[in-house]
Amino acid sequence: MPRLEDYIPIVGQSAIDGLRLLGDRLRGKTIQNINSTAVGGGVAEILSRILPLLKEMGVQVRWDVIKGDEKFFQITKKFHNALHGVPQELGLGDFDHFLDVNRRNIGELAGEADIHFIHDPQPIALVEEKARRGKKWIWRCHIDFTRPQPGIWNFLSEFIAKYDAVVFSAPAFSRPLPIRQALISPSIDPLSDKNKDLEDSIVDAVCQRFQIDRSRPILCQVSRFDYLKDPLGVITAYRLVKKHLDCQLVLAGGGATDDPEGMKVLEEVRESAQGDPDIHVLFLPPASDIEINALQRASTVVLQKSLREGFGLTVSEALWKAKPVVASAVGGIPLQIAHKYSGLLTHSLEGTGYWIKQLLNEPGYAQRLGENGRLHILNNFLITRHVRDYLLLFLSLDYDQAVIRL
């Protein structure tokens, strides 16, 4: 796992010094992170990368995982869908079981902490323990909260109101609440396999393996095969471009083989791509981070034509590689792209095609967007900023004023 000093060549000595200054103010404080899984999923990945850095600064961090039965996780899956705006049948028994499991976990979570940092809805009701333990409690919402179903919102909001602060990833997830709301965006790790610098020979080898021609323009979208990522729309946009300009399209992503919808989307994409050797549909196994890194680096233009998006970190990944990006203005994408400054935002397939043509015809403009994009990510979406925001969040709990002198 990288250490703080490993990031100095990327973000500079002063940024790391700033982190250490903040870390000193939290030295000896205990932060207890609680979520529902130790491995797999974005939350576990972020925690496993951030917590060692906090520890290195002298902050005492713990990470506990709640236990639940199959029924509990079926219910929380329904919660997840309902929060994404997908109608779900949730009965009184579901809410009762959810609360039972949370209450059983309260008894099993050992140890005292100065700050209890609860991640996502599964353990949200642990905050009932605040009345007995006191201390500070933060709820971190990692998921899209734009259109929660009223029933689930009413249930969860009673618990959210008991926390000292809530953290959202994008402004659109915010809503009127009686407690403080912090905006902390997710981040990418520039030293991870998905984002670290690669020798050009590795990029070449990956392209050769997938029979992608690096001498011709490459359009690429990296995402799960999911209707909400609109891979069929991407093919349509590619065809609009292809009428006028030679190019190839790479649609690369993974997906669970037990996800019937994912496999159905993949089949539809393959069917749509059939007969065009310039469309490369790549269904990648897990742990294909180097391949994804290489495909992004080989791309002329990177696309993220999602219909809905939690945050869309693939945009940050591409911008970090200084690639011009054309992406939908949904979820957290507008935070990562200021239109015409650090990338291009679109609202339609025709718009996507139009901007791709502009970028292929004007490589100087494409390069400027990519370079601006990389700087934007350097300043705002790397893991060091994420760590800094968490440190500030923890410190802020002891103050009411807007300007705090430490």
Add this chain to the structure above:
Amino acid sequence: MGEPFTFYTRLNLVELLGRTARNLSELLEGMQSVPGSSIYFHTHRFLQQHHYMSPEPPNDFAFWVTQSMNLDALGEQLSCIDTVQFRRVEDLRQALVRVLTARRDRGQSMTAVCSEGEEFHFMSCRTFILPTGQSAVTVAEFLDILKTISIDSLYYHVFESRLRLEKEDNDFSAWFESLGLGPLAKAITRLDPYTITLEGLRQKIIRLVSFYA
């Protein structure tokens, strides 16, 4: 020899106010009632997040009015408000409010609604100020440190200190004035830091100070 110059830095935690605007009327209501820290945030966010760009994008209000409401002329009016002339955030707020109330008073539409997903989200920031551990007694020492301090530190002494903390001048000019270097102090005061990248601003100040080091 006067007091040493202590370099501070500032770090912001962004907060969400749970308030949105879908049209100009709601934007105006929000502008009039959100805390001063929110006005400060929305007029300085681009400067902090995009400090490598020149020309920089305008303030958030202007950007939203132009990009999401497609009102280029109004967006230009909001973007060309001369932020550097204001000593207090409240005065800056009133200048922004005046642009929108003038439109309302002319009877122009205030209720046309933006597309779904394009709403303006009011935000704010909690600012932490902390010493960097570096201080200068002489102009030469100041110059050496200025070359290496973080952008956040430069930002604090030039922008935050003056407008947010309502000091008379930026910290650098105040210190040079106390050393009896009035012309240098005035030269730095005269700079318009809102129309230059932060790195560009650092280089300009370095050039000015070099004459006295």
